[in-house]
Amino acid sequence: MLAKTLNNKAKLREARETVRIGCDRYKRKAPDFLSLRQVELSDEEKAALRHAFDVATRPMAELRGFLLSGSLQQCPFCGLTGASSLDHYLPKDAYPEYSIFSKNLVPACPDCNNLKRDIVRNDKGARAFLHPYFDLVPTVAFLTLAVRLRARAIELRFSVVQEDGIDAEAFGRIESHFKILDLADRYRVKALLELRGIKGALRDHHREGGAEKVSAELLRVGRSWEESFGVNYWRGLLYRTLAAQADFCDRGFDVVVR
Numbered sequence: 017m018l019a020k021t022l023n024n025k026a027k028l029r030e031a032r033e034t035v036r037i038g039c040d041r042y043k044r045k046a047p048d049f050l051s052l053r054q055v056e057l058s059d060e061e062k063a064a065l066r067h068a069f070d071v072a073t074r075p076m077a078e079l080r081g082f083l084l085s086g087s088l089q090q091c092p093f094c095g096l097t098g099a100s101s102l103d104h105y106l107p108k109d110a111y112p113e114y115s116i117f118s119k120n121l122v123p124a125c126p127d128c129n130n131l132k133r134d135i136v137r138n139d140k141g142a143r144a145f146l147h148p149y150f151d152l153v154p155t156v157a158f159l160t161l162a163v164r165l166r167a168r169a170i171e172l173r174f175s176v177v178q179e180d181g182i183d184a185e186a187f188g189r190i191e192s193h194f195k196i197l198d199l200a201d202r203y204r205v206k207a208l209l210e211l212r213g214i215k216g217a218l219r220d221h222h223r224e225g226g227a228e229k230v231s232a233e234l235l236r237v238g239r240s241w242e243e244s245f246g247v248n249y250w251r252g253l254l255y256r257t258l259a260a261q262a263d264f265c266d267r268g269f270d271v272v273v274r
């Protein structure tokens with residue numbers, strides 16, 4: 017065991033300069049990661065680098081703590097929940113040189129981390145996911161929500177649309193990010209829970225000022241979420257969309273949960 021640890025350490029030392037060159041390339045090329053020329057490492061060096069992420073050494077514990085610090089940290093891939101794990105943006109199996117490189121380690125929720133797996137490219141051969149540190153997320157809205165009220169249920173359909181200002185490749189990435197991370201369904205489920213939580217408040221607003229008051233309150237909250245988390249944040253979009261939905265505001269919210 018000790019001999020193996022010492023060997024790993026020696027391999028990491030050997031690989032240090034090569035890895036540094038690789039990390040410089042990563043920063044230079046970002047976010048065009050698919051054009052990265054990979055550095056040459058021996059199999060033992062690759063194994064030592066992958067292993068270095070998994071073992072609880074002090075430097076790794078410090079890096080992990082630093083990246084995951086901040087109790088308000090939200091998963092930047094989905095915006096749904098807390099980020100409690102570190103995702104390798106470029107997977108460590110295929111890119112061991114970035115196994116412990118901070119710019120390649122993104123705080124993520126376990127669901128996104130699992131769904132992302134080792135996927136790098138989408139079905140068009142381009143990068144599959146937005147890199148939270150390097151990809152400029154368009155300030156134009158690409159997330160949309162369609163709401164339909166039924167007799168006993170509310171249907172919520174989140175999707176992405178290509179608006180002016182988003183080029184084809186960027187939109188392809190937004191689409192694959194959205195699809196592979198199952199965001200339509202995960203947003204829907206979370207949004208229904210949210211509505212269940214605010215139903216009582218909406219009833220009160222309706223009693224006080226009818227549909228108009230409900231709409232105004234929804235819009236106020238939606239704008240507040242948007243101000244903090246941007247135009248493509250699922251929760252802000254939910255409130256803003258419902259504010260504009262006359263049938264929902266006029267007691268349509270009653271169908272949400274029995």
Ligand SMILES: [Zn+2]
Nearest residue numbers: 091094125128
């Ligand atoms: Zn997530």
